[in-house]
Amino acid sequence: MQGKPGQKALRTRIYIDGYNLYYGCLRRTQHKWLDLIALFELEILPSILVSDDDGNVRISELLSSPSIKYFTAKIVESVARAEDSVSSQARYHTALRKLYDGRIQLVEGYYAVNKMTVKIVDASAPDRQPRDCQEICAWKIEEKQSDVNISLQAYHDAITGAVDQVVIVTNDTDIAPALRMIRDHTNVRVGLVVPTTDHQRIPNTELANLAHWVRTHITQVELGRSQLPRVIPGRKPTVKPESWYARPDLLAQVLELAIPIRGDRGSAFKWLQKPNAYLDDLCPIDMVETEEGAKRVADYILGWIAAKAAEEQIP
Known part of the structure; x- marks a missing residue:
């Protein structure tokens, strides 16, 4: 503006x-x-x-x-x-x-975590005044x-x-x-x-x-x-938690296949973050946000593994 x-x-x-x-x-x-x-x-x-x-x-x-x-x-x-x-x-x-x-x-x-007595709403009489309701002891969690x-x-x-x-x-x-x-x-x-x-x-x-x-x-x-880079460099690099991805479960499945091929976790992530010509120039890391996309990435990796194995058997 x-x-x-x-x-x-x-x-x-x-x-x-x-x-x-x-x-x-x-x-x-x-x-x-x-x-x-x-x-x-x-x-x-x-x-x-x-x-x-x-x-x-x-x-x-x-x-x-x-x-x-x-x-x-x-x-x-x-x-x-x-x-x-x-x-x-x-x-x-x-x-x-x-x-x-x-x-x-x-x-x-800071967070304050304290036990306190609170009034509960009576399901059978939801309009009953708080003074007439039963009390219970509950945890109260507050950001202070x-x-x-x-x-x-x-x-x-x-x-x-x-x-x-x-x-x-x-x-x-x-x-x-x-x-x-x-x-x-x-x-x-x-x-x-x-x-x-x-x-x-x-x-x-x-x-x-x-x-x-x-x-x-x-x-x-x-x-x-507006997302930070996956790795923030430094004396000890700071890496995005894997649980913070869209589908950590699908990501873990694809990583399990990719790491042995790429050599380590970091190299596997670098591969996942690059557009892939065999996947319509999509980045695998984006594809693993859905089950359909993750299956396509996994099938590609498994196909590559099978092709390499076949090549090694040729005399």
Whole structure:
């Protein structure tokens, strides 16, 4: 989006509620290995028409250090949904720090896991008042400090003149007071990106009313185009978890066939990621997202193995 010639770009910083983003866009998808810089710098911000108080269209330009403040909390192993949840999250955080040192700042809260007494809804009398309902002891799992951290940091950056525009990625009404203060006490533009796909969550009305502009969703195509490289180099390379692919079960089956041929896991992945002339120039890694595609890749590998075996038997 082009602004008026001669006008300065809006110095922009993104504030992401990692919990909201994960559960709104990424859970149960193959897009968890998300390149946050690419998503906002190449996809989201260029799609937004931002006007200043005089009605002039302005370009949004990410600040260099940091461009994004990512608010998250380390998963507690005792409540993790998968065996590799803790290690996979840690690997993702490491990848972001390695690839975007200085551009992405991780701000950590924490998970609180506590036993507490709660009232249960009586199925036979769903309209019964809570005071008349049975009590049970249950686990309560809450992410702590992220909302407060987002509010404080966004307001601090706005009031100190560090930014011309804050872009908040959440649908949580708890940060509404901070946005109201930014609007009341500064000239900073406020953008809201609702972390959902295909309009699955309605934008929070209070947040939307406090924003200068609202992006109501993030598309699956945008998420797919904004993925980190499988391997982030370094003294110890950081590799995308295999459980984060679309169909880890199908990927494992194809890898079992490809690794003995290619020699090792890394070489097998390199082969999977290249277009293959014998597979209509498709990348095998994309094909193993469906059972039909995985079968085609497996059949090709098995056919190649059979052909090699036949060649070796020829005197």
